Amino acid sequence: xxxxxxxxxxxxxxxxxxxxxxxxxxxxxxxxxxxxxxxxxxxxxxxxxxxxxxxxxxxxxxxxxxxxxxxxxxxxxxxxxxxxxxxxxxxxxxxxxxxxxxxxxxxxxxxxxxxxxxxxxxxxxxxxxxxxxxxxxxxxx
Numbered sequence: 001x002x003x004x005x006x007x008x009x010x011x012x013x014x015x016x017x018x019x020x021x022x023x024x025x026x027x028x029x030x031x032x033x034x035x036x037x038x039x040x041x042x043x044x045x046x047x048x049x050x051x052x053x054x055x056x057x058x059x060x061x062x063x064x065x066x067x068x069x070x071x072x073x074x075x076x077x078x079x080x081x082x083x084x085x086x087x088x089x090x091x092x093x094x095x096x097x098x099x100x101x102x103x104x105x106x107x108x109x110x111x112x113x114x115x116x117x118x119x120x121x122x123x124x125x126x127x128x129x130x131x132x133x134x135x136x137x138x139x140x141x
Contacts, residue, residue: 007042009086009109012050016082017113019055026055054089061088068128070121079114083122084129091126091133099130099137 011033019029030051033039065084066073087106090097103126110119
């Protein structure tokens with residue numbers, strides 16, 4: 001059974017994907033996502049923090065992610081890109097969530113929506129990103 005927090009992360013990836021593909025405003029996208037009959041099972045507060053935070057900081061987060069990629073960012077699947085943005089925001093702005101939880105959740109969301117081996121790619125990038133964004137995290141030492 002999916003937790004409300006997992007569902008919030010899934011909806012965040014769907015929203016970031018939708019925003020990238022349709023070029024709709026973040027408020028339009030959020031409204032569309034929230035109208036889903038399944039949204040009531042999600043942690044709405046977490047969705048709001050993740051989606052609006054990742055959306056607002058996309059350029060900065062891609063600047064951080066770009067050097068870690070093994071391919072041109074234009075070759076990223078929109079799902080991988082959305083998952084990386086979401087996880088980058090959570091790593092950067094939500095220290096209350098342990099980084100192993102963030103990475104695991106991102107991998108599981110990628111398995112749900114991404115390509116066959118997309119989760120392996122996301123895992124590799126997020127391991128490097130966690131080391132960079134949370135160098136003093138107690139779990140890292």
